[in-house]
Amino acid sequence: MKKMTRYVMADILRNRIVIAYMLFLMVISFSIFSLEDNTSKGLLSLLNIVLLIVPLVSLIFSTIYVYNSAEFIELLVSQPVKRKVIWTSLFCGLAVALCLAFIVGVGIPVLIYAPGVTGWIMMACGCLLSAVFVSLALWGAVKIRDKAKGIGLAIMIWLLFTLLFDGLILWLLFQFADYPIENGMVAVISLNPVDLCRIFMLLFLDMSALMGYTGAVFKQFFGSVLGMIVSCMIMVLWVIIPFLLSLRIFNRKDL
Numbered sequence: 001m002k003k004m005t006r007y008v009m010a011d012i013l014r015n016r017i018v019i020a021y022m023l024f025l026m027v028i029s030f031s032i033f034s035l036e037d038n039t040s041k042g043l044l045s046l047l048n049i050v051l052l053i054v055p056l057v058s059l060i061f062s063t064i065y066v067y068n069s070a071e072f073i074e075l076l077v078s079q080p081v082k083r084k085v086i087w088t089s090l091f092c093g094l095a096v097a098l099c100l101a102f103i104v105g106v107g108i109p110v111l112i113y114a115p116g117v118t119g120w121i122m123m124a125c126g127c128l129l130s131a132v133f134v135s136l137a138l139w140g141a142v143k144i145r146d147k148a149k150g151i152g153l154a155i156m157i158w159l160l161f162t163l164l165f166d167g168l169i170l171w172l173l174f175q176f177a178d179y180p181i182e183n184g185m186v187a188v189i190s191l192n193p194v195d196l197c198r199i200f201m202l203l204f205l206d207m208s209a210l211m212g213y214t215g216a217v218f219k220q221f222f223g224s225v226l227g228m229i230v231s232c233m234i235m236v237l238w239v240i241i242p243f244l245l246s247l248r249i250f251n252r253k254d255l
Contacts, residue, residue, distance in 0.1 A: 001085045004076070008093025009100075012065070018101050021057050025050075025105025033113040040205050043114055043122060046106070047201050051194050052162055054102060054126055055133045059154040062094050062137035067147045087138070087250045091243055095134045099127040118204045125197040132193045132238045133157075139246040142253065165192045193238045196231055 012018055028049055036042035066073075069090070076086045106126060110119040136157055144150040169188065189195045 001089050004086065004089035005092045005096070008090055009097045012093060012097035013100065017061060018097065021061075022101040022105040025053070025102065026109065029106050029109035033109055039114040040118075043110070043118060043201070044205055046110075047122065047198065050106065050122070050126055051129075051198055054129045055162060055194060056158050058098055058130045058133035059137045059158050060151065061098070062134045063141045063150055063154040064147075065094065066090070066138060066141035067150060083251050084247060087247050091134065091138055094138075095131045098130045098134060102126045102130055118201070121204050122201060125200060128235045128239070129193060129197055132235065132242075135239050135242040135246070139242040139249075142246045142249045161192055161194045165195065169195075190231070190234050193235055196235060200231065 029046055032045045032049075033039070033042045036045065073086065073090070077083060103123060103126075107123050110122060137154055140153045140157065141150050144153060169185070172188070173185070189199065
């Protein structure tokens with residue numbers, strides 16, 4: 001398993017797309033911190049870009065990589081190697097490689113300009129997001145045989161979590177504005193890993209006041225030790241559940 005994971009990692013880290021992704025994040029990060037005198041504002045601006053770019057690249061790149069590696073995966077399956085080991089190695093290689101690209105691209109500027117707890121939280125959120133969307137990409141790629149449909153599903157997942165979900169939340173807030181649904185919103189937010197990371201960062205940046213009364217509710221829950229533990233567990237479940245579903249499909253799939 002370790003050999004296959006290292007091979008996948010080495011193959012991905014040599015990929016021009018991943019190198020361009022890392023350099024793009026680094027240029028954007030240095031540019032934002034250079035333009036902003038206040039590190040908190042710089043982190044907030046960088047957060048908005050990270051929450052859009054990291055899920056998109058993790059989903060699309062991982063989906064295409066799985067489809068392009070179909071012959072290699074079939075060759076491994078024909079060998080005396082368990083399918084569980086093959087799929088786990090592929091996931092670990094993709095997740096670790098994309099996390100390393102994110103850490104180099106964003107982590108170095110953040111550690112230079114904002115070497116505090118908030119900076120470390122941002123890097124942790126970026127790595128978790130990378131792992132979550134790699135897991136979702138593997139599920140989509142193994143579920144759908146057609147490459148075009150698989151990439152289309154990946155784009156739809158990205159649109160859902162980054163754009164459409166927030167629109168749905170706003171619609172619910174407007175429709176039920178006369179009812180005390182703020183506590184229910186905490187449970188709904190848990191269904192979106194992108195929003196979980198956003199709220200985490202806003203609370204650490206002390207920007208929850210921008211969200212009004214709902215922000216106070218979020219701060220009361222997510223700002224507590226129990227809330228942080230629960231939200232971290234939810235993020236881990238977002239990594240594990242799609243991966244286990246994809247592993248189950250891969251084990252039963254006729255290649």
